[in-house]
Amino acid sequence: MANKFIVPDPGVCIGCKTCMAACLAKHDRGGEMAIPRLSVTYTLTVSAPVACHHCMDAPCVNACPVGALYEDPANHRVAIRQERCIGCRSCVMACPFGAVDIVTRTEPLVAGCEVFGTHEKAYVIKCDLCVDRPEGPACVQACLTKSLRLMDEDELARMQAQKRTDAVAGAGELSSIAGARIA
């Protein structure tokens, strides 16, 4: 089963960033960073959020030297092992969508019950598909104009089938045999 990913419909997006606020609120809890995992991006003519595509042969996974990013087929995504991240930012460089970020936060250095000081702990910040959220991704649910959807293998196949149908409908006009056209 292929990975899933979040896709916007830029025509319907109104650039309101409600998806970002919902994402931030979902991750605003212990052990996580209160930072949105998708960013609404504006050009002259397009407004739409950009998020991790959960690539099937993910450059970030291939670039990560310590296995902090890995393919997680059970959850149809590219997942994160935060404890392994060393903050090298290879994933940031490798991602063709600009959808991965690294941030650090000062945390206590603990051994047993002893605190030895503090250190900068690095975190990978990118879409996790909200797999622990029963209602599905928070951004999809929050979107005012239903611009966002969770794309999976079935949905992708449906889209492809529709496109083929549309394409072949026009091809009928090219028939070399009289009578092949249905009036």
Add this chain to the structure above:
Amino acid sequence: MSVSIPGLEDAGCIMLFGYNPAASHPIVARRIVRAKQKGAKIIVIDPRYIETARIADIYIRINNGSNIAFLNAFANACVEGGYIDKEFIEEHTTGFDAWYETIKKYTPENTQKITGVDPATLRAAAKMYATSETGSVLGYGMGVCQQLQNVETVHTIASLACVTHNIGRPNSGVAPVRGQNNVQGSCDMGMLPNMYPGYQKVTDPKVREKFAKAWGVPVEKLSDHIGYRLTDVGENAAAGKVHAFYNFGEDPLQTEPDADELKKQLQGLDLLICQDIFMTQTCEIADVILPGTSWGEHDGVFSASDRTFQRFTAAVPPKGECRHDWQIFSEISTRMGYPMHYENTKEIWDEMRSLCPNFYGATYEKMEGLGYAQWPITSTDPDDHGTPTLFLGGTFTTPDHKAHLMAHDWEHPTELPDEDYPLILCTVREVGHYSCRSMTGNCKALSVLADEPGFIQIHPEDAAARGIEDGQIVRAWSRRGETYTRAHLNPRINKGTVYMTYQWWVGKCNRLTLHHTDNRSHTPEDKFSACNVEAIADQTWAEKHVAKEYAELKGRLADEAAAQEVAPKGEPVLA
């Protein structure tokens, strides 16, 4: 507005003029997306390529400050194209000939140098707006109201809707939106210097008698003249005409133009009272602060821009010394010699609607849960929810029940750009933060998405000419003052213009804006001031500077608020 917001979805054509719903009212923007999905034509006329422009059938980039010239030419094109409804004009309007005397002077060609609009595109838009079979809605916002010729533009828009018969029938009309949450409610409830609740004039002796009788006071105790407007308080204080100012739920030092000057003026008052839920910059200079309750702590009724009353209820009880606004007003009134007592907001509401015929049918019962009531609403019948569309059949609220057509000549804005101040500054909204930011700035998620020192939108070519890169801190200044803020390079705006949102404390655009009001609406010309912007070479210094300014301001406000952090003993101070 003459139409209802849900009804926008069924309009045949929606034309937005100086209104960016995606930033100001995302819920309205959603309705417009749905209207488009249902087949409506969309026209957007704005100096910026706003979000809705992306789904528009026709987008017209208009020069800043050219509204009347454009609309006159638009009306001219409607007449020239034969798109006007002569029968409707004859039966339901007056003054067409005088109106056309002005309109005929403005052609799409001779206004092009003022508006920057291609005549063919203007004509195509006029045809699309005026000939929609299911009816057109003309929506406008602060891009109309915060201009020098604001009232004139409103007249022109209403006349345009009348001559094309895009008012007085379903799915068509004019849709002015309000600049703030519940501004409609404040006006409906008579929070205006010239009106009692329900738009009943203070200068009308019959109205005064009615209210005097209901409130049990001699009629001469009720003022018979129009009071001062908020936007004139500063000047009036400086002139010695206003000595005390009771400021309630506003932070004028953040939201009013020429803020540095206003601060000096307000500091000269004998008495400044602020009633608020957070320590704002205006509270900081107040003599007395009365702590109110927030939207989550009280109940009441909001009015939407489309005249719809909606009830809301408290989620949590008030904290500490805080009282509901109506309780504070009642107690002050009692101490000043007029005993005022209400048990709850329903009592106040019922008294109000008994005095306002147009609101009489808006009972609390009707607004229970997700219920609503849209004025005018005279019947208390539980199934009557009021009037979604005004003026149906072409019956207007004038004495002769006809629309009076009005046209005006174009005038240029007050402060034009020049060599020293070559950029036009226009103040706008951005999604996420709201008004003076005292509420949204205290919301963690919204602060993470956008924080101080705010942003100045600048065209990439203007930025390149000044050596400014996206995200850098820049200095912006005008004849009034200066501010430091972050550059946001935006190709969607006109060259030669910059845009700032008015909620940033450090990057405060109102230190730059011109304070000029018209003599009818007294609304400031927030959409047009001259300014300049420059790069700052030492960005490390700049970042530290804005961080320091923000920390100092927050520190000062926290120190001011600290005096109240005393656990109340027994009864609150006011009781």
